[in-house]
Amino acid sequence: MRFRLFFLVIIVSGWAASGAAQEITVTLAQRTALDNDGFHIQGLRAAPTETLTLPGVDTTGASFLEVFYSWDIPDDHMVSALVLPGEDGQTLFVDLNNDEDLTNDGDPLFFPFDQNELQFFLVDASDPEQRAGRSLQRVPNYALGDSVQTAFIFDEAGHLKERWVDFWKQHNPDLDGSPNTYFFDQYVDLSRGTVELDGVAYAVALHDYNQTGRFDDVENARKPTSVDRFIIDLGRDGKLTSRVTTEIFKLNDIFEVAGKRYRLQNVDPYGRSVTLVETDVLSQGVRRATRRRRRGLERDARRKLLGSGADDDRGRDPRHAKPARALRAAELLGRVVRPLPR
Ligand SMILES: [Ca+2]
Numbered sequence: 403m404r405f406r407l408f409f410l411v412i413i414v415s416g417w418a419a420s421g422a423a424q425e426i427t428v429t430l431a432q433r434t435a436l437d438n439d440g441f442h443i444q445g446l447r448a449a450p451t452e453t454l455t456l457p458g459v460d461t462t463g464a465s466f467l468e469v470f471y472s473w474d475i476p477d478d479h480m481v482s483a484l485v486l487p488g489e490d491g492q493t494l495f496v497d498l499n500n501d502e503d504l505t506n507d508g509d510p511l512f513f514p515f516d517q518n519e520l521q522f523f524l525v526d527a528s529d530p531e532q533r534a535g536r537s538l539q540r541v542p543n544y545a546l547g548d549s550v551q552t553a554f555i556f557d558e559a560g561h562l563k564e565r566w567v568d569f570w571k572q573h574n575p576d577l578d579g580s581p582n583t584y585f586f587d588q589y590v591d592l593s594r595g596t597v598e599l600d601g602v603a604y605a606v607a608l609h610d611y612n613q614t615g616r617f618d619d620v621e622n623a624r625k626p627t628s629v630d631r632f633i634i635d636l637g638r639d640g641k642l643t644s645r646v647t648t649e650i651f652k653l654n655d656i657f658e659v660a661g662k663r664y665r666l667q668n669v670d671p672y673g674r675s676v677t678l679v680e681t682d683v684l685s686q687g688v689r690r691a692t693r694r695r696r697r698g699l700e701r702d703a704r705r706k707l708l709g710s711g712a713d714d715d716r717g718r719d720p721r722h723a724k725p726a727r728a729l730r731a732a733e734l735l736g737r738v739v740r741p742l743p744r
């Protein structure tokens with residue numbers, strides 16, 4: 403009898419817990435890149451790297467651009483574009499459906515010289531809802547209006563600095579750093595919104611980590627770590643980056659926000675929404691994050707005791723640390739870039 407009562411208690415408490423779990427659906431209306439502050443450069447080429455069917459236009463002065471698609475597009479992971487120079491800007495014929503035919507991708511895109519950014523979406527051949535965003539920029543967005551950052555990238559004449567030309571020439575020998583002969587490119591791979599949990603708003607996003615245009619990839623036989631992710635701005639600095647690893651979770655992870663644990667109940671494959679639900683389960687990931695957080699707090703407490711941390715931080719302009727990080731971001735588009743041998 404005692405045994406039966408035990409089971410009854412388990413069943414009732416389980417029912418009560420699931421009954422109390424409220425689904426929180428978040429609309430993710432905004433497509434953006436990560437709020438990272440590194441850059442990647444694609445120089446224009448004199449000739450395409452793929453065999454292309456070109457549009458029937460005068461191609462005098464034309465050059466070619468390649469944009470990385472995804473390693474999970476196994477037979478063709480590069481997308482090509484024809485770039486025609488004009489008086490006020492460039493006209494781009496981008497192979498949006500990646501069939502090497504530049505005549506069947508809708509109207510060409512015009513990128514005025516006085517416009518900093520151009521976005522477009524690569525569309526999966528078998529699923530038109532599966533759209534992978536890409537961005538081209540004349541000056542990296544994070545560096546716009548920041549004289550320290552721009553002086554780090556460009557010389558006084560507006561050319562790309564020689565060290566960057568040397569560095570990125572490894573991929574494209576045609577790169578010479580002249581204005582309008584290259585673009586800074588980024589994945590537009592976040593689908594972003596805001597969730598309110600216990601009265602506190604947090605920026606959240608699904609991250610199409612393998613850049614396919616689907617946001618619900620939880621398995622990847624080729625590379626098990628290359629799966630889509632959920633990012634929540636636990637530190638509430640408004641930024642969603644790849645650098646704060648304690649804010650990044652796999653889609654099937656359990657994560658903790660202000661003492662409560664959550665999991666993702668539903669992920670829209672095209673990144674339009676995500677549904678969170680509270681859970682009682684304590685995952686390995688939460689245990690690890692809790693340990694990391696505790697270690698971080700202990701470290702901060704030690705610094706305060708020693709009186710060193712605050713002084714160090716005050717004496718250093720954080721912007722001066724950014725240049726070193728830019729080299730790491732060179733790997734953003736999936737290819738490992740190594741410095742030229744000296
Ligand atoms: Ca291609």
Ligand SMILES: [Ca+2]
Pocket residue numbers: 496497498499500501502503504505506507
């Ligand atoms: Ca095409």
Ligand SMILES: [Ca+2]
Pocket residue numbers: 610611612613614615616617618619630
């Ligand atoms: Ca994906």
